[in-house]
Amino acid sequence: MNQNQKNNKPDGRVMAMQSQGLFGEINIPGDKSISHRCVILSSLAVGESKITGILNSSDISCTINAMRSLGSDIHLQPDMCTINGIGIGSLAEPEKPLDFGNSGTAARLIMGLVTSHPISSVFIGDESLSKRPMRRVVDPLLGFGAEFDLRDSEFLPVTIKGSNLPIPISYDMPIPSAQVKSAILFAGLNTPGVTSIFEKQKTRDHTEKLLDFYGYNVDIKESAEGTKISIVGQQELRPVNINIPGDPSSAAYPAIAGLVCKNSNVTIKNVLDNPTRDGLYKSLIEMGANIEFLNERSNAGEKVHDILVKSSSLKAIEICAKRAPSMIDDYPALAVAASVAEGISIFRGLSELRVKESDRLAGIKYFLEINGVEASISNDDLIIKGNPSGIKGGGLVKTSLDHRIAMSSLILGLVSDNPVYIDDSETINTSFPGFIDLMNKLGARLEILELDSDS
Numbered sequence: 001m002n003q004n005q006k007n008n009k010p011d012g013r014v015m016a017m018q019s020q021g022l023f024g025e026i027n028i029p030g031d032k033s034i035s036h037r038c039v040i041l042s043s044l045a046v047g048e049s050k051i052t053g054i055l056n057s058s059d060i061s062c063t064i065n066a067m068r069s070l071g072s073d074i075h076l077q078p079d080m081c082t083i084n085g086i087g088i089g090s091l092a093e094p095e096k097p098l099d100f101g102n103s104g105t106a107a108r109l110i111m112g113l114v115t116s117h118p119i120s121s122v123f124i125g126d127e128s129l130s131k132r133p134m135r136r137v138v139d140p141l142l143g144f145g146a147e148f149d150l151r152d153s154e155f156l157p158v159t160i161k162g163s164n165l166p167i168p169i170s171y172d173m174p175i176p177s178a179q180v181k182s183a184i185l186f187a188g189l190n191t192p193g194v195t196s197i198f199e200k201q202k203t204r205d206h207t208e209k210l211l212d213f214y215g216y217n218v219d220i221k222e223s224a225e226g227t228k229i230s231i232v233g234q235q236e237l238r239p240v241n242i243n244i245p246g247d248p249s250s251a252a253y254p255a256i257a258g259l260v261c262k263n264s265n266v267t268i269k270n271v272l273d274n275p276t277r278d279g280l281y282k283s284l285i286e287m288g289a290n291i292e293f294l295n296e297r298s299n300a301g302e303k304v305h306d307i308l309v310k311s312s313s314l315k316a317i318e319i320c321a322k323r324a325p326s327m328i329d330d331y332p333a334l335a336v337a338a339s340v341a342e343g344i345s346i347f348r349g350l351s352e353l354r355v356k357e358s359d360r361l362a363g364i365k366y367f368l369e370i371n372g373v374e375a376s377i378s379n380d381d382l383i384i385k386g387n388p389s390g391i392k393g394g395g396l397v398k399t400s401l402d403h404r405i406a407m408s409s410l411i412l413g414l415v416s417d418n419p420v421y422i423d424d425s426e427t428i429n430t431s432f433p434g435f436i437d438l439m440n441k442l443g444a445r446l447e448i449l450e451l452d453s454d455s
């Protein structure tokens with residue numbers, strides 16, 4: 001028996017205890033989507049780019065390592081990432097398989113990139129990434145003339161033979177996915193002629209915005225039916241100096257903690273404010289959250305602001321499926337807010353959550369239920385019965401290599417009568433290195449548990 005069992009504590013690696021009075025001003029890590037794209041685009045620019053505020057996490061390391069293996073010269077220092085780009089069309093054939101770890105974004109975006117270069121590569125990933133569907137991206141990329149050999153026709157590992165003479169495609173997106181859209185745009189960069197995509201539902205538009213920022217012409221036509229994005233291949237990307245703003249999906253955790261913990265007042269500085277990513281904040285305001293957006297300003301083609309949250313009494317919300325793309329990563333965090341809200345919340349149209357780092361639809365229901373919150377799934381909808389008078393807690397959450405389930409469980413623990421435990425804090429480094437220290441700096445009670453060596 002180990003010490004934790006002797007103390008009647010489950011063997012969780014991190015314990016979250018009820019907390020009050022979260023207070024202070026914090027900066028959060030750089031936006032994950034923009035960080036991936038900046039590493040890729042700077043590697044393809046002609047000349048030296050300087051990036052500050054880049055997310056220094058395991059997901060971004062995968063993109064950096066892959067781009068280095070493809071020939072890019074990347075120097076990562078604590079405060080600055082300097083990249084000497086090699087120009088579009090100059091990717092080198094990697095000597096070893098490219099390991100994408102836990103990162104679906106890195107794997108899918110770079111899959112697009114190698115599609116239109118005459119090189120062979122092998123893509124591998126961790127247990128979670130190896131279960132995630134790849135046909136959604138491979139099917140359109142086949143149109144460029146590349147060859148893909150996937151495990152069971154769907155999964156990593158995949159061997160890719162890029163096309164010698166890539167052919168441009170015009171693609172109607174069957175699902176709303178910024179990763180698929182961006183993979184196609186990246187394939188189009190080294191493809192002569194016009195590559196175009198039509199999306200009925202708008203997804204995050206960082207690739208389009210950054211292409212423009214790197215001096216690459218992008219044609220965007222909005223209509224009542226949707227958005228058509230077109231690029232002419234083989235233009236030149238010019239190097240940039242860029243400061244990456246804080247990630248609104250990471251800001252979600254201290255923001256929701258500040259709302260649900262009593263007597264709190266938290267400011268999160270320098271957060272990306274993009275209408276394709278703001279569904280969570282719209283939803284929180286509809287739930288009655290006391291949130292102010294301050295110091296609105298522009299940065300590298302995006303807007304940023306500071307977010308001030310104060311403890312709030314929340315009411316339940318019904319969120320339509322149409323809003324899902326603008327908050328797709330934020331449902332686990334919002335589920336915590338719904339757990340303490342007055343009434344029954346319904347989040348509709350969450351089929352895409354089933355193919356994230358874990359089956360997140362099932363994962364949310366699971367981490368809520370083992371902590372005493374009533375939750376159910378009906379088709380693709382999630383239903384949560386809020387209880388403003390308290391959450392039982394006490395559950396040990398198996399995080400299944402899913403950083404967002406891990407962080408959301410810990411936030412739930414801050415408003416639970418009994419501590420909530422997670423089995424693996426390592427997974428949080430996927431998107432939010434320093435999460436535990438930062439939350440504790442605000443006054444949260446998160447404790448890393450030392451396990452006995454005989455456990």
Ligand code: S3P
Binds near residue numbers: 033178179182328
């Ligand atoms: C991302 C797109 C989204 C999101 C992911 C990051 C991106 O995935 O869930 O965390 O940077 O393009 P989908 O494209 O699968 O919706």
